[in-house]
Amino acid sequence: MDSRHATLAISVAFVAYTWYKCRRTSSISDIPGPKNPSWIYGHRWWWQSEEASVVEKRILEEYGAVARYNGSLGEDRLFIADPQAIYHILQGTSYLYEKPRVAMEMLALVLDKGLASVGGDAHKRQRRVISPAFGLVESKALYPYFARCANSIVDKWHEAISTKESEGAVVIDVHSWFAKATLDAIGAGAFDYDFGAVENTDNKFTKSYTNMTFAAFGRSSKGRLLMMELFKWAPAGFGTWMMERDKRPAMVNLRENRTYAHEVAAKLIEEKKQELEGGTSGKDLLSLLVKANSAARSDWRLDDEEIVSQVRTIMFAGHETTAKTLTFALWELAKNRHVQEKLRAEITETLGRIRARGDSDFAVDDFDSMPYLLAVGKEILRIYPVFMELSRTLKKDDVLPLSKPIVGVSGKVYKQLLVPAGTILTVSLLAYNLNKDLWGPDAYEFRPERWLDMNETFESPVGVYSNLLTFSGGNRSCIGWRFAVIEMHTFLVALVRHFDFSLPGNGREVRKMRPGLITPVIVGEEHKGPQLLLKVTALKNE
Numbered sequence: 001m002d003s004r005h006a007t008l009a010i011s012v013a014f015v016a017y018t019w020y021k022c023r024r025t026s027s028i029s030d031i032p033g034p035k036n037p038s039w040i041y042g043h044r045w046w047w048q049s050e051e052a053s054v055v056e057k058r059i060l061e062e063y064g065a066v067a068r069y070n071g072s073l074g075e076d077r078l079f080i081a082d083p084q085a086i087y088h089i090l091q092g093t094s095y096l097y098e099k100p101r102v103a104m105e106m107l108a109l110v111l112d113k114g115l116a117s118v119g120g121d122a123h124k125r126q127r128r129v130i131s132p133a134f135g136l137v138e139s140k141a142l143y144p145y146f147a148r149c150a151n152s153i154v155d156k157w158h159e160a161i162s163t164k165e166s167e168g169a170v171v172i173d174v175h176s177w178f179a180k181a182t183l184d185a186i187g188a189g190a191f192d193y194d195f196g197a198v199e200n201t202d203n204k205f206t207k208s209y210t211n212m213t214f215a216a217f218g219r220s221s222k223g224r225l226l227m228m229e230l231f232k233w234a235p236a237g238f239g240t241w242m243m244e245r246d247k248r249p250a251m252v253n254l255r256e257n258r259t260y261a262h263e264v265a266a267k268l269i270e271e272k273k274q275e276l277e278g279g280t281s282g283k284d285l286l287s288l289l290v291k292a293n294s295a296a297r298s299d300w301r302l303d304d305e306e307i308v309s310q311v312r313t314i315m316f317a318g319h320e321t322t323a324k325t326l327t328f329a330l331w332e333l334a335k336n337r338h339v340q341e342k343l344r345a346e347i348t349e350t351l352g353r354i355r356a357r358g359d360s361d362f363a364v365d366d367f368d369s370m371p372y373l374l375a376v377g378k379e380i381l382r383i384y385p386v387f388m389e390l391s392r393t394l395k396k397d398d399v400l401p402l403s404k405p406i407v408g409v410s411g412k413v414y415k416q417l418l419v420p421a422g423t424i425l426t427v428s429l430l431a432y433n434l435n436k437d438l439w440g441p442d443a444y445e446f447r448p449e450r451w452l453d454m455n456e457t458f459e460s461p462v463g464v465y466s467n468l469l470t471f472s473g474g475n476r477s478c479i480g481w482r483f484a485v486i487e488m489h490t491f492l493v494a495l496v497r498h499f500d501f502s503l504p505g506n507g508r509e510v511r512k513m514r515p516g517l518i519t520p521v522i523v524g525e526e527h528k529g530p531q532l533l534l535k536v537t538a539l540k541n542e
């Protein structure tokens with residue numbers, strides 16, 4: 001091709017692209033939103049660089065629960081925290097609003113064809129087979145596994161505190177401990193397998209899982225951000241092709257992790273199948289999944305590779321999310337001492353009742369009789385929906401219902417929005433959870449008492465748990481939400497019962513970064529990755 005042909009081809013591509021964009025963005029460009037700071041990067045760089053909740057609060061305060069923002073190359077997108085719009089997007093069964101193709105490809109790079117990385121009919125079929133393993137009874141049955149993991153962290157912290165020099169208290173990076181303990185909890189509860197992460201942090205499997213998302217996405221550059229944005233214009237598979245060749249250590253780790261995780265998953269599945277054949281099937285998730293799969297209709301059944309992908313998906317989706325939620329839970333308890341003391345009083349009182357009935361320790365049903373524990377848990381999940389936002393692409397033109405009319409830049413009033421196919425929408429789980437229209441004027445404050453005063457009968461709840469969007473809603477909601485809630489309650493009760501938590505008083509400021517998940521780092525020590533230091537003092541009440 002000579003230079004004239006090349007220039008012509010580029011010009012035609014540019015005109016076609018500009019026409020396409022003008023046509024596509026026309027109906028949402030009238031929606032008010034923050035001024036585009038850069039035609040090249042849009043709001044993406046600002047969004048990614050700000051602390052979690054800064055962007056969300058600014059949009060909510062200045063524009064309300066629906067706003068226009070810009071992706072790269074001037075593209076108009078929608079930011080959504082409006083309950084009716086979110087209900088419409090998430091609850092539809094037709095996969096009209098689907099994860100963007102590039103996001104699916106990136107997920108498939110790590111997880112192959114697991115629940116989180118397939119769409120449409122494949123997703124529907126997988127979800128139908130897997131769901132029974134995640135029911136309430138099944139999740140409650142995992143409590144002994146979680147209790148074992150929580151006790152192992154209690155023992156380790158007691159060990160650290162019992163040294164002569166510690167004088168009854170130590171400053172601990174609670175995030176790093178939860179990263180290990182929640183990996184063990186996934187191993188135990190999901191697969192009845194001991195990863196041994198709390199005991200032996202040096203094994204290669206634990207290491208490869210530690211801070212995987214922060215390492216891969218925590219220190220992005222403008223160039224990398226733009227490249228990720230532009231992948232969507234490239235042919236299918238191009239992004240994956242590039243990522244497979246990315247030589248940065250974090251990406252090499254991601255690929256190595258894929259190999260280890262595959263080996264471990266294949267071994268576990270083989271064991272569960274043999275147990276099932278021998279009639280000794282366990283209560284862990286994988287045993288239930290293998291059992292449910294063998295009983296499923298033959299055209300629904302998952303093949304071996306799909307089951308391996310589910311194991312990897314569960315390890316990936318259920319580990320860092322829970323670790324970060326628990327980390328922020330202890331941080332809030334350290335900052336709000338009255339909440340910590342009230343929770344401890346409820347734990348002590350419940351323990352008294354448990355002993356009076358002749359038992360020595362908590363059973364999972366005891367948590368249901370602890371209103372303050374439930375309130376603290378919900379308030380943590382409301383303020384820290386660690387998976388802050390969902391990205392969705394609209395497949396066909398659609399009309400989006402709104403809870404409140406919007407006044408456009410032109411002065412036109414919109415009671416619903418006509419959204420063109422191809423629009424990217426950010427469903428902000430964090431902004432929904434902070435929306436003052438839903439949670440009251442003190443929505444930004446951490447106040448567990450709100451749950452004690454609230455009537456929790458919601459007409460059409462958007463999320464799966466207490467109308468929170470933390471676990472999303474609808475056909476792609478978090479399948480492991482009960483697992484996560486029971487695990488969180490188990491750890492909170494065990495830790496608050498044995499230890500007091502306070503701020504270390506070293507003046508180091510915590511920042512909530514947003515590399516995919518809300519992640520605590522210490523200002524000035526971002527290069528060290530996620531950290532959250534707390535002073536942990538052993539209680540002498542046992």
Ligand code: HEM
Nearest residue numbers: 115116317318321322325387471472476478479480483484
């Ligand atoms: C506090 C902890 C957790 C939070 C905040 C959380 C949040 C979420 C969210 C928001 C989604 C939707 C993602 C999307 O649509 O892009 C999701 C999906 C998922 N989660 Fe969780 N999760 C947590 C714990 C868990 C646990 C413990 C497990 C497994 C044991 C799990 C397994 C999954 C799976 C498999 C999906 C994909 C579901 C699908 O696409 O159908 N999660 N999670």
